[in-house]
Amino acid sequence: MLVEDLLVPALFASLAVGSAAGILAWRERPEPGATPLAVLLLGQCWWSASLLFRVQATGVEAKLFWTRIAWIGVIVIPLAWLVFVLEYTGRDRYVTPRIVGSLATVPLATVALVAIEPSQGLIDIAYYPPAGPGVGRVEQQGLWYWVTAVYTYILSAAGLGLIGTLLLGDSPVFRRQGAWLLGGVLPPWITNFLFLGGIIPTAIDPTPIAFSLSGVAYLIALTRHRLLGNTPAPNRRAREVLLEQFYHGAVVVDRNDYVSKVNKQCEQLLQIDTREALNAPAEEVLPEYDRLPEEGALENHVTIGQHTGSRSYDVVVTRITDVRGRYLGQVITFHEVTGYLRQQQRLRALNRILRHNIRTETNIICGYAEQLPEREETAIIRERASAIADLGEKGREAVELFEYAHQHTDPAPLKSLLKRCVQNSTDDIDDVEVTYHWAATESEVSVPEMLETVFCQLIENAVEHTDAPRRIEIATAYEHGPGGDPQKATIRIADNGSGIDAYELEAIKEGTETPLEHGSGLGLWMARWGVGIVDGDLSFDTDDTGTTVTLTVPATTATASPGWETTSGRRPVVGT
Amino acid sequence: MSKENTTLPVYVDDPSWYQSTIERIGTYGRRLQSALVYSAAYLVAVGLAWSLLVTTALSLPLSPAPFVVGLVTFGVYAGDRITDVDVDEISNPTQAAFIRRHKGVLSVLSAGAYGIAVALSILGGPLALGITLLPGGFWVLYATEWLPSLSANLQRLKNILVLNSALVAGAWAVAVVFLPLAFANRTMTTTAALLFVYVFVDVFINTEIPNVPDREADAAVGVSTLPVVFGVARTRQILYVLEAALSGLLIVGLAVGLLPDPVAIATLWAMGFTIAMTVFVGRTTHYRRLTIAGEVKQLGVVVLVAVLNGVGL
Numbered sequence: 001m002l003v004e005d006l007l008v009p010a011l012f013a014s015l016a017v018g019s020a021a022g023i024l025a026w027r028e029r030p031e032p033g034a035t036p037l038a039v040l041l042l043g044q045c046w047w048s049a050s051l052l053f054r055v056q057a058t059g060v061e062a063k064l065f066w067t068r069i070a071w072i073g074v075i076v077i078p079l080a081w082l083v084f085v086l087e088y089t090g091r092d093r094y095v096t097p098r099i100v101g102s103l104a105t106v107p108l109a110t111v112a113l114v115a116i117e118p119s120q121g122l123i124d125i126a127y128y129p130p131a132g133p134g135v136g137r138v139e140q141q142g143l144w145y146w147v148t149a150v151y152t153y154i155l156s157a158a159g160l161g162l163i164g165t166l167l168l169g170d171s172p173v174f175r176r177q178g179a180w181l182l183g184g185v186l187p188p189w190i191t192n193f194l195f196l197g198g199i200i201p202t203a204i205d206p207t208p209i210a211f212s213l214s215g216v217a218y219l220i221a222l223t224r225h226r227l228l229g230n231t232p233a234p235n236r237r238a239r240e241v242l243l244e245q246f247y248h249g250a251v252v253v254d255r256n257d258y259v260s261k262v263n264k265q266c267e268q269l270l271q272i273d274t275r276e277a278l279n280a281p282a283e284e285v286l287p288e289y290d291r292l293p294e295e296g297a298l299e300n301h302v303t304i305g306q307h308t309g310s311r312s313y314d315v316v317v318t319r320i321t322d323v324r325g326r327y328l329g330q331v332i333t334f335h336e337v338t339g340y341l342r343q344q345q346r347l348r349a350l351n352r353i354l355r356h357n358i359r360t361e362t363n364i365i366c367g368y369a370e371q372l373p374e375r376e377e378t379a380i381i382r383e384r385a386s387a388i389a390d391l392g393e394k395g396r397e398a399v400e401l402f403e404y405a406h407q408h409t410d411p412a413p414l415k416s417l418l419k420r421c422v423q424n425s426t427d428d429i430d431d432v433e434v435t436y437h438w439a440a441t442e443s444e445v446s447v448p449e450m451l452e453t454v455f456c457q458l459i460e461n462a463v464e465h466t467d468a469p470r471r472i473e474i475a476t477a478y479e480h481g482p483g484g485d486p487q488k489a490t491i492r493i494a495d496n497g498s499g500i501d502a503y504e505l506e507a508i509k510e511g512t513e514t515p516l517e518h519g520s521g522l523g524l525w526m527a528r529w530g531v532g533i534v535d536g537d538l539s540f541d542t543d544d545t546g547t548t549v550t551l552t553v554p555a556t557t558a559t560a561s562p563g564w565e566t567t568s569g570r571r572p573v574v575g576t
Numbered sequence: 577m578s579k580e581n582t583t584l585p586v587y588v589d590d591p592s593w594y595q596s597t598i599e600r601i602g603t604y605g606r607r608l609q610s611a612l613v614y615s616a617a618y619l620v621a622v623g624l625a626w627s628l629l630v631t632t633a634l635s636l637p638l639s640p641a642p643f644v645v646g647l648v649t650f651g652v653y654a655g656d657r658i659t660d661v662d663v664d665e666i667s668n669p670t671q672a673a674f675i676r677r678h679k680g681v682l683s684v685l686s687a688g689a690y691g692i693a694v695a696l697s698i699l700g701g702p703l704a705l706g707i708t709l710l711p712g713g714f715w716v717l718y719a720t721e722w723l724p725s726l727s728a729n730l731q732r733l734k735n736i737l738v739l740n741s742a743l744v745a746g747a748w749a750v751a752v753v754f755l756p757l758a759f760a761n762r763t764m765t766t767t768a769a770l771l772f773v774y775v776f777v778d779v780f781i782n783t784e785i786p787n788v789p790d791r792e793a794d795a796a797v798g799v800s801t802l803p804v805v806f807g808v809a810r811t812r813q814i815l816y817v818l819e820a821a822l823s824g825l826l827i828v829g830l831a832v833g834l835l836p837d838p839v840a841i842a843t844l845w846a847m848g849f850t851i852a853m854t855v856f857v858g859r860t861t862h863y864r865r866l867t868i869a870g871e872v873k874q875l876g877v878v879v880l881v882a883v884l885n886g887v888g889l
Contacts, residue, residue: 012695020691
């Protein structure tokens with residue numbers, strides 16, 4: 001009797017709450033899932049209202065009429081639930097007229113059978129008036145009744161499974177939304193299951209009573225947890241968009257080495273047809289597939305094509321695992337490095353010309369000058385030839401700074417580097433007074449070894465552009481990290497020269513030269529490039545009484561590599 | 577045992593206490609007024625008044641119909657203000673700011689009001705439920721982008737001349753007149769038809785009056801109203817014609833005894849009020865007040881009917 005007592009108030013409550021939640025859901029259109037959720041709640045209200053009208057109705061025919069009318073709500077709910085879940089979780093590609101139409105076949109057939117109920121026998125609806133006061137009993141049976149029941153449960157379970165994945169996700173907001181959605185769908189489902197199983201032996205199906213709980217859950221999900229205001233719908237599509245718009249080529253290979261996805265970049269890079277590549281063995285689609293590591297970057301480049309038309313790629317393999325860490329497949333990314341490799345080739349050729357050919361040619365010029373009678377002009381020829389050779393040498397250093405910078409990031413003692421640069425730059429000059437102001441540290445501070453080129457250029461610049469008496473001051477300061485070790489070193493190199501021209505500094509600062517605004521040499525450029533490579537800072541404070549160059553670079557107390565002393569400050573280790 | 581000295585504040589002789597209390601009451605009063613007006617909550621009373629008038633005029637028993645009308649009115653109007661908050665920012669910035677500030681609460685309250693109205697309407701049977709759902713359905717066709725989303729050839733009905741105001745007036749008239757009938761399980765009568773026309777025309781006029789100050793904003797978003805299409809002066813003349821026709825109809829109703837005398841007198845008074853309001857169309861800047869006055873005059877009508885009934889007229 002409890003169910004009968006609860007029936008009318010609960011149905012009114014479910015109608016009020018369900019209508020309110022339905023309106024709120026409708027207002028959220030066109031958010032994904034808003035329309036089907038509104039339809040779902042409309043279905044619940046329909047069912048509740050039909051039951052209320054059935055209770056109010058007098059006469060068997062009227063009661064049977066409202067019982068049949070209720071079926072519209074009954075079959076709308078599971079279908080709308082599944083469509084809602086598909087949209088809400090970003091699987092809207094399955095919400096097509098064809099698929100939804102197919103899913104609606106059984107519900108529509110059910111409504112049709114209910115409408116013509118007396119003449120068929122697939123669904124039997126019978127009404128038994130109560131013996132005394134109370135609610136009459138409705139019995140619904142038949143083969144199709146059970147087909148519909150099972151079908152309804154399948155749709156509900158499918159939606160439930162998809163929502164279940166949200167509960168295992170990372171987002172607490174979506175987990176809460178998922179939990180409230182379960183709170184919305186489970187009470188009527190469980191109630192109906194218990195009724196069908198005969199565990200709740202009542203005269204009427206109590207499922208609509210549970211809609212009052214269900215409506216409250218949806219209402220809370222909508223108002224407190226922004227059910228339709230913050231949905232996981234974009235995530236699924238975003239993964240595809242990210243893969244499609246990824247700058248590099250990407251191929252997804254499943255655990256059995258079959259290609260399951262190829263992005264557009266990869267299609268172009270590898271010149272493959274996606275339709276043919278999909279589901280094909282990866283070794284037939286991807287070059288040198290058998291050479292790829294299980295994870296990480298391939299040691300050498302993969303080259304496709306021959307001669308001048310060939311293209312080279314850096315290949316990286318990333319494993320895909322499920323939430324339990326089980327291997328699902330891998331993403332193989334192709335990053336084209338053809339341009340980089342060609343640039344390297346050009347640098348090597350340029351390096352050879354600067355290192356060897358210019359020196360050879362200037363030696364020949366000097367040799368011929370030696371054959372001439374000693375005059376003022378022959379001295380000028382030798383001097384200019386030597387200047388050309390020096391310029392070539394500096395150009396070579398600039399080339400090597402880039403080409404071999406990555407080989408010279410090992411730490412080297414800062415003090416020693418600076419002293420060696422001073423020594424190299426002042427070897428042939430007597431009247432230079434160099435003063436050091438070393439910041440006190442407990443242990444020796446090291447900086448990337450390749451910075452020696454930078455220091456040498458700046459010190460050499462200071463010496464060359466200062467007239468006697470030359471005074472150079474070098475000072476260091478350190479910025480310490482949380483552990484007390486120095487993390488950054490600041491080096492100030494000050495001279496008493498005539499300063500650096502503003503247009504030259506402007507070009508360095510802007511990072512570009514024009515035919516009208518350009519520097520007089522490569523030294524300052526090399527300083528800027530070198531500091532940039534180690535992510536440091538470089539600034540100039542200059543006027544006609546001198547220049548102070550301030551460098552801030554990464555520092556460490558790590559022990560210098562044993563071989564650093566064998567490298568010459570002006571000559572980073574040259575490969576070829 | 578401890579002793580505590582408690583000094584109670586003595587306000588009696590303190591003139592600042594009066595002032596601050598009055599100021600506080602004034603502040604709360606203004607806040608309440610803003611809340612009632614901007615949220616459309618005052619329309620609950622208007623809906624109740626309309627429905628009570630019809631119940632009295634048709635001699636129907638009291639039913640939940642007036643409450644259902646009031647709740648539906650609030651649900652639709654508050655929902656409309658939430659939906660149109662961006663457009664209202666141009667024509668009614670204070671209201672738009674209020675709606676934005678309380679959007680969450682208003683959204684739940686308006687949906688809840690409609691939900692309760694739907695549940696209550698079940699007591700009146702399937703017809704009452706259908707009538708209760710009708711204003712919501714009209715609003716979907718009227719204000720939302722649902723129709724345009726179905727086809728590029730369709731547009732929301734709010735944009736279409738006359739149909740827009742007719743739809744609003746129709747929704748009011750159906751709910752106000754047919755809901756009490758449905759709850760009382762009565763059929764349509766001539767008096768009910770006359771009341772339907774009265775409610776329809778009165779609401780139509782009250783819908784077009786606020787369109788006068790909104791004409792530029794409406795024109796900008798493609799909404800065709802009488803002031804947009806015909807201009808202010810011609811709109812005033814059209815409203816005069818409608819009022820004259822309705823007044824004539826009410827007089828006929830009174831003459832042939834279709835309406836009880838108190839109802840006929842009160843509605844004729846209301847018509848006079850409406851005509852007086854129309855005089856100000858194009859000649860005032862206080863359209864907001866004019867609109868609210870046009871709506872709440874129904875409270876006056878109900879009071880007048882009660883008074884006239886009380887004096888035995």
